[in-house]
């Protein structure tokens with residue numbers, strides 16, 4: 001039985017198009033589900049409906065088989081980490097963390113050790129006496145997480161908990177959140193607009209677009225078998241080629257001709273991930289001749305833009321010592337596997 | 348800016364303050380230490396007679412105490428009524444908020460004198476409230492003007508806009524996200540109010556308390572009219588001594604007492620505000 005079920009969930013603000021519409025989701029106990037999508041697609045709205053912070057327009061929310069749609073937030077037993085932390089400024093860090101325990105009438109003697117445990121969990125054991133304003137942004141985030149976790153909620157809701165952190169801390173926190181979530185086995189909804197974050201952390205990802213669920217799947221499925229062009233484009237980088245497909249599956253874009261998966265003929269958009277393109281010949285794959293027009297070095301990657309008969313393709317290669325570095329105006333042959341060509345009907 | 352330029356720029360304000368504020372204050376202080384003839388003429392020699400009378404006559408001790416207590420009561424009542432209103436205004440959307448602000452502050456467009464007369468009509472014998480209570484079968488409706496009750500009702504209504512403004516000014520730290528966070532941690536609405544909203548709005552409460560208390564202590568027209576000469580407060584007594592009895596030294600001494608009350612209030616406010624900043 002799923003732990004959290006959203007059935008035909010809808011939210012309208014006023015008369016405008018719904019911010020979230022006909023959303024169906026089932027989340028298993030202990031699962032970490034990512035809500036991924038561009039800004040304004042309704043992620044926060046969905047999270048706030050689950051948390052009971054805004055009323056639903058229609059639809060139902062069930063937790064462990066019980067309808068909670070009409071339940072006020074304070075009876076839902078959900079830990080929420082807000083995008084702007086929302087740590088109580090008039091309380092110390094320890095008081096902030098103890099607040100939820102006090103609300104649950106935890107005995108005094110038990111509160112102190114549990115607050116300390118929570119502080120240890122987020123690796124800030126010595127900051128209990130500080131005020132939130134005396135903490136850095138990253139520390140505040142972790143305290144907000146500790147405050148939500150200490151009550152051992154049945155569901156944890158995280159709204160972009162890693163935005164505006166520096167890259168290093170972001171990566172540390174990513175693994176940290178994942179570790180804690182796994183250890184405690186808390187069903188978690190993780191809102192993000194960062195696809196790398198979603199791929200790295202989540203058991204499954206729900207990709208949203210303009211209030212609708214576009215695709216639900218494991219990170220692997222979302223990345224390798226995107227259901228729509230939108231998903232393929234939003235998750236990961238891709239070369240986009242406007243082309244036509246013949247009945248036999250041949251795809252033509254100007255002078256560039258290659259093969260892709262079979263499908264109905266007509267106007268299509270072909271997508272190829274830059275790192276699936278290579279300069280080494282591939283057995284039985286697609287090949288194309290071209291001229292390098294730009295080379296960009298980004299440390300671990302070398303991105304070469306290649307002009308193939310009028311179509312511009314970006315090829316990403318890991319930088320390996322000893323490999324000859326391509327240069328602008330080099331004549332090259334690029335190749336890729338047929339399965340790496342993703343084809344969608346043109347929109 | 349160079350200190351000398353700054354000093355030069357301050358000079359006009361300094362001059363005005365010297366002439367229009369400090370000089371009269373000095374004058375006031377000197378009156379309090381002179382005797383007075385029955386005709387109202389100030390006697391030339393310095394004397395502590397006024398102060399002696401002030402401390403001897405228990406009427407004045409009582410007057411000061413009633414004034415302070417009435418003012419505290421009025422301030423507390425104003426706060427109680429204004430707080431939910433201010434909270435509502437604070438939470439309203441930007442457009443509703445503007446409308447509500449205008450509605451809250453519009454009483455200030457009408458002079459306090461006019462509003463006080465309005466209250467006389469509403470609260471007076473055979474006024475609206477009296478008639479309604481009478482019609483409902485109350486034999487002898489309580490008197491609501493020319494006594495403490497009338498003064499309190501009038502002052503509370505007249506001072507409410509100031510309280511609302513101060514509260515709103517002090518609600519800066521009150522973000523709905525904190526209330527949502529508290530609710531998500533399991534706090535029912537009343538607990539959210541007590542543990543999160545009230546503590547965070549303390550700066551506004553303190554500011555409003557200070558402002559309305561000071562305004563109540565110094566308010567004169569409303570107690571004068573609604574008190575009907577039967578409610579004795581500092582400001583009305585100062586007026587009576589100065590204009591009716593022509594005892595300027597006593598009026599001056601009472602003014603200095605009022606000033607001292609303000610001084611103590613401000614000192615307390617400063618302390619509490621500082622304590623709150625560190626909290």
Ligand SMILES: Nc1ncnc2c1ncn2[C@@H]1O[C@H](COP(=O)(O)OP(=O)(O)OP(=O)(O)O)[C@@H](O)[C@H]1O
Pocket residue numbers: 013019037038039040041042043044045046193
């Ligand atoms: N209180 C509101 N009143 C009216 N419209 C709103 C309100 N809150 C959100 N919306 C609209 O609903 C849509 C979804 O907003 P939401 O905040 O859920 O987006 P999001 O996916 O969280 O975006 P972001 O990544 O920028 O946080 C947007 O079009 C937004 O303008």
Ligand SMILES: [Mg+2]
Pocket residue numbers: 043044045
């Ligand atoms: Mg959002």
